[in-house]
Amino acid sequence: MSKPPCWSSWHARLHRQLLLEPWLLPKGQSLLLAVSGGQDSMALVSLLIGLRHLHAWTLMVWHGDHGWHERSGVIALELADWCRSQGLSVQVNRATSSDTGSEAAARQWRYRELAQMARIHGQDVVTGHTATDRAETMLLQMARGTDLAGLGSLRPQRPLQAERPDGAQLRRPLLRFSRSETEAICRDLNLPVWIDPSNNDHAYARNRIRHQVLPVLDDLHPGSSNRMAELSERVSRVQDIQRELSHQALLQLRLNSGLNRRELGKLHRATRRVLLATWLSQRGVPTIDAKLLDELSHRLDPGGAAGHCSLPNGWRLQWKGDALMLDQA
Numbered sequence: 292m293s294k295p296p297c298w299s300s301w302h303a304r305l306h307r308q309l310l311l312e313p314w315l316l317p318k319g320q321s322l323l324l325a326v327s328g329g330q331d332s333m334a335l336v337s338l339l340i341g342l343r344h345l346h347a348w349t350l351m352v353w354h355g356d357h358g359w360h361e362r363s364g365v366i367a368l369e370l371a372d373w374c375r376s377q378g379l380s381v382q383v384n385r386a387t388s389s390d391t392g393s394e395a396a397a398r399q400w401r402y403r404e405l406a407q408m409a410r411i412h413g414q415d416v417v418t419g420h421t422a423t424d425r426a427e428t429m430l431l432q433m434a435r436g437t438d439l440a441g442l443g444s445l446r447p448q449r450p451l452q453a454e455r456p457d458g459a460q461l462r463r464p465l466l467r468f469s470r471s472e473t474e475a476i477c478r479d480l481n482l483p484v485w486i487d488p489s490n491n492d493h494a495y496a497r498n499r500i501r502h503q504v505l506p507v508l509d510d511l512h513p514g515s516s517n518r519m520a521e522l523s524e525r526v527s528r529v530q531d532i533q534r535e536l537s538h539q540a541l542l543q544l545r546l547n548s549g550l551n552r553r554e555l556g557k558l559h560r561a562t563r564r565v566l567l568a569t570w571l572s573q574r575g576v577p578t579i580d581a582k583l584l585d586e587l588s589h590r591l592d593p594g595g596a597a598g599h600c601s602l603p604n605g606w607r608l609q610w611k612g613d614a615l616m617l618d619q620a
Contacts, residue, residue: 297341301476305338306345308467315447315464316417321349322462323414325405328354328370328485334473335419335465337480340377352381353408353416355401357391359489366485373483382408394495406451409459416451420463422520423470427500429523438581443527466524469517537569549616556593564588574617577603591615 309316316322316339324339326332336352343350352374356367367383374381384404391397405416425445432441447466451459465473477484493499508515544550550570555563564584571579579602590598591610599609605620 297337297480299341299476299479301334301472301479302338302341305464306342309342309346309464312447316346316348316462319347321412321414322351323405323409323412323416324350324352325401325416325418326352326354326370326374327419327487328366328483329419329487329490330477330484331419331421331424331465331470331473333419333482333484334468334476334480335417336374336377336379337476337482339417340379350379351412351414352379353405354381354383355404356383356385357397357489358386358388359391360487363487366487369483370485394497402451406459409451415460415462417462417464419465419473420445421465421468421470421473423501423505423516425466425523426505426516426519427497429519430500430504431496436581439526439530439533443523443530445523446527447524466520533565534569537566538573540566541570541573546614549614551613552591552610552615553593553613555615556591556595560585560588560592563591567591571602571606571608571617574606576606576617579603 322339324332324336326336336350339348339350342348354367354370356363358364364385367385371381371383386397386400390400408414409416428445429442432444435441445463445466447463449461450456451461468476476482489495490498491502493502505516512518541550544554544566546552555566558566564587567587568579568584583600587600587608590600597609597611599607601607606617607620608615608617610616
């Protein structure tokens with residue numbers, strides 16, 4: 292198989308990765324690339340342009356103009372022109388001030404727009420998240436307080452919308468590349484990069500981690516960002532194993548429409564907590580916080596009194612005798 296016209300050692304590296312992990316960006320897939328114009332997303336789009344003939348992808352670019360600074364509209368126009376010069380169709384969506392009043396609101400707006408585009412065109416969404424992003428996320432989650440799900444976030448692939456697990460997928464093929472490597476890709480391939488001034492605003496928590504925390508850790512222990520990203524990946528695998536084993540264990544605990552409270556109570560509290568969380572998720576109960584899960588696990592100790600607990604969205608958990616039951620008002 293001949294190499295595409297644009298080829299570098301970076302293309303070869305990603306190509307080898309995809310040969311080993313073809314599920315990450317399946318051949319023939321229609322892909323919607325979320326491109327900000329920064330170095331990570333520009334590295335992503337250039338690598339995929341160079342590899343698309345080998346993998347038979349159909350590529351389209353989406354850019355979200357948040358309007359956070361006076362040049363955002365200019366950046367959107369220049370980026371769109373560059374994409375078209377590369378033979379890519381591009382969609383630019385512009386946010387209103389109500390859409391992007393905070394980091395969280397802006398993120399929700401982006402994924403809402405991406406989900407709509409993906410549904411219209413039957414695409415999966417691809418982002419340029421790197422190992423460095425994964426390390427930043429892990430540190431933020433640890434500081435806020437989290438469990439395995441938070442430590443193992445930014446997975447290589449997940450449903451774009453949690454409520455549509457069989458719908459469009461979100462794919463992150465650059466999680467084994469660091470931010471310093473995407474900078475090198477842009478330099479080696481002579482790619483334009485548009486700098487968003489908000490990336491240097493220390494009012495945003497992630498920027499403070501990026502500019503003030505990670506450099507110190509990498510100075511003390513070079514390569515620490517990559518090792519944290521690798522740890523996050525291992526944690527996500529542990530979580531997957533835990534989920535699969537929990538599903539098997541719950542099959543043994545089923546009792547009519549609920550669970551066998553007596554058998555569940557024989558298990559260690561930590562095990563009981565994991566199984567309870569998995570069961571509630573299976574039944575459609577919104578995620579409950581760690582403190583409430585710990586309390587419920589404690590109240591289900593052997594010999595404990597009958598009781599009940601109100602959960603989000605009108606769900607009610609009650610236990611009496613051998614039965615643990617769940618219903619919704």
